Amino acid sequence: KAGVTQTPRYLIKTRGQQVTLSCSPISGHRSVSWYQQTPGQGLQFLFEYFSETQRNKGNFPGRFSGRQFSNSRSEMNVSTLELGDSALYLCASSLGVAGGVNEQFFGPGTRLTVL
Amino acid sequence: GNSVTQMEGPVTLSEEAFLTINCTYTATGYPSLFWYVQYPGEGLQLLLKATKADDKGSNKGFEATYRKETTSFHLEKGSVQVSDSAVYFCALSAHGAQKLVFGQGTRLTINP
Numbered sequence: 001k002a003g004v005t006q007t008p009r010y011l012i013k014t015r016g017q018q019v020t021l022s023c024s025p026i027s028g029h030r031s032v033s034w035y036q037q038t039p040g041q042g043l044q045f046l047f048e049y050f051s052e053t054q055r056n057k058g059n060f061p062g063r064f065s066g067r068q069f070s071n072s073r074s075e076m077n078v079s080t081l082e083l084g085d086s087a088l089y090l091c092a093s094s095l096g097v098a099g100g101v102n103e104q105f106f107g108p109g110t111r112l113t114v115l
Numbered sequence: 116g117n118s119v120t121q122m123e124g125p126v127t128l129s130e131e132a133f134l135t136i137n138c139t140y141t142a143t144g145y146p147s148l149f150w151y152v153q154y155p156g157e158g159l160q161l162l163l164k165a166t167k168a169d170d171k172g173s174n175k176g177f178e179a180t181y182r183k184e185t186t187s188f189h190l191e192k193g194s195v196q197v198s199d200s201a202v203y204f205c206a207l208s209a210h211g212a213q214k215l216v217f218g219q220g221t222r223l224t225i226n227p
Contacts, residue, residue, distance in 0.1 A: 004158075033214070043204065043206075043217040058214070090159065092159075092215075096213060102213060104213065104215065105161075106151075106158035109157075
């Protein structure tokens with residue numbers, strides 16, 4: 001079974017631009033979560049989507065948004081990029097069964113650098 | 116809110132040494148607990164998990180026991196190898212939720 005894939009793997013943008021990152025979950029997984037990893041703040045939860053609906057959201061500004069498509073693929077968008085948005089963005093997928101312990105499988109991440 | 120505190124690194128050991136990485140948590144209710152490992156340039160891989168008090172998770176020689184009385188989930192391995200060099204993250208999720216709350220990570224280096 002193919003793992004979680006993320007594209008692109010590396011991205012360089014300048015301040016003020018916007019960026020879209022893509023995540024394809026493991027086949028059959030309906031939940032996709034996004035995390036930001038930085039040296040200073042560590043791993044922080046951005047949001048989770050399940051069946052095209054945002055089910056949970058972390059404490060990030062509205063510049064960070066996401067969506068999920070009917071095939072469970074997900075995208076996250078960051079508008080008006082700031083230097084502090086430079087990070088590794090990780091996507092994780094799971095079955096997403098409500099009330100259960102769902103193992104999350106992570107992709108390799110997209111390394112975003114904002115200049 | 117929920118939080119996880121990990122032993123600060125970096126940790127450097129010799130091959131075949133005994134490893135302990137401490138992890139304590141604060142959470143309401145009965146969270147599930149996890150250890151993830153991140154190798155250079157890669158995403159996170161689930162190493163082991165425990166979903167209720169006194170559960171012991173184990174994988175690849177690593178073990179951790181869910182201790183509710185001390186709110187801890189310490190990672191141990193009896194004899195480490197160079198290939199165990201990586202960053203280790205302790206994490207929790209509230210019952211039924213997908214959101215993972217991570218500790219700050221512990222960088223482990225094993226010297227031959």
